[in-house]
Amino acid sequence: MTALTELTTVEYTHRWSAETGLIHSYPRADLSNTQILYLVPRCSTDVMYPVRHARVELSCAAASTSDRFTWCAGCAVAARRARRTQLEQQVPQQRKAIA
Numbered sequence: 741m742t743a744l745t746e747l748t749t750v751e752y753t754h755r756w757s758a759e760t761g762l763i764h765s766y767p768r769a770d771l772s773n774t775q776i777l778y779l780v781p782r783c784s785t786d787v788m789y790p791v792r793h794a795r796v797e798l799s800c801a802a803a804s805t806s807d808r809f810t811w812c813a814g815c816a817v818a819a820r821r822a823r824r825t826q827l828e829q830q831v832p833q834q835r836k837a838i839a
């Protein structure tokens with residue numbers, strides 16, 4: 741069951757973390773709020789002690805798919821899981837619309 745506060749995939753965007761050397765997904769709302777100095781990547785939102793990355797160490801320039809950068813596997817899995825959940829929720833609604 742999806743919590744009401746769970747963010748959808750479009751509410752995330754990618755940034756390169758100098759700390760991990762990986763491209764992680766971060767909530768767009770957190771990135772736009774300059775009061776948040778340490779951001780929690782998507783791969784760490786469901787753990788008891790989430791990692792936090794300093795805003796100053798994140799770069800949007802590296803969000804391209806260059807060979808130089810590696811995507812975070814945890815963020816990719818979390819995005820796939822969220823997309824699957826969204827699709828599973830859409831299917832019953834589409835069946836209702838057809839019937």
Ligand SMILES: [Zn+2]
Binds near residue numbers: 763765781812814815
């Ligand atoms: Zn990640």
